[in-house]
Amino acid sequence: MNHATTSRSAMKTAAGESDPPQRTIVLAVTGASGSMLAVEMLRALEADARVGLIHLVVSPSALRVLAEETGAGGRHALIEQLLGARSTRISLLAHEDIGASIASGSYPVDAMVVLPCSMGTLAAICHGMANNLIERAADVCLKERRRLVLCVRETPLSLIHLHNMLAATQAGATVFPVVPSFYNHPQSIEEVARNYVHRVLQHIGLPQPGAFTWGAETQNTDRPTDKEQEQN
Secondary structure, three states: OHHHHHHHHHHHOOOOOOOOOOOEEEEEEOOOHHHHHHHHHHHHHOOOOOOEEEEEEEEEHHHHHHHHHHHHOOOOOOOHHHHHHOOOOOEEEOOOOOHHHHHHOOOOOOOEEEEEHHHHHHHHOOOOOOOOOOOHHHHHHHHHHOEEEEEOOOOOOOHHHHHHHHHHHHHEEOOOOOOOOOOOOOHHHHHHHHHHHHHHHHOOOOOOOOOOOOOOHHHHOOOOOOOHHOOO
């Protein structure tokens, strides 16, 4: 380590600088098709060293969809069913528990993602219903100006759905429709799901290693090789 590096390290220590604190993320799963996206999101968050705590809230309707689409049965050992192992960083909260920590604005949360977000949940959030923990936690994110991402899943969209998405956006949420991308040439449905999840995570400030970035291959191709640099 040279003198300049040592000096910078000393300045950071003197200024009290340290590594950024680990993030607290809320992942809500509601009763719309797309359970594998929620599972993929949960896996990515659990594996991310920047995330210290994940609050998972699953609605009763989501439990039914999870059973139909993933085979997971009920709330008992749900995390183990979805991930194949226990996790010390995932806290499963009851959908009915409006007294949970994330229902209060005094509890710090870095971002909340509703994936998938049903049209019923969207309607409740944009109109401030707050009748259950998912709706209340989302309401808290809006009033505290925190990141709230609503991964809506429905087709076709009625005028009511469109009005509700506009209202949610005007209130401060990000409407992030479950729309797959194909420019990365996915070879499986898992790749499609993973790319979508990577885009959501990048939006909340958690870019993932290996995520597809448009133009990255072109940039690498255009960059001169060491041999070309030597010839120049």
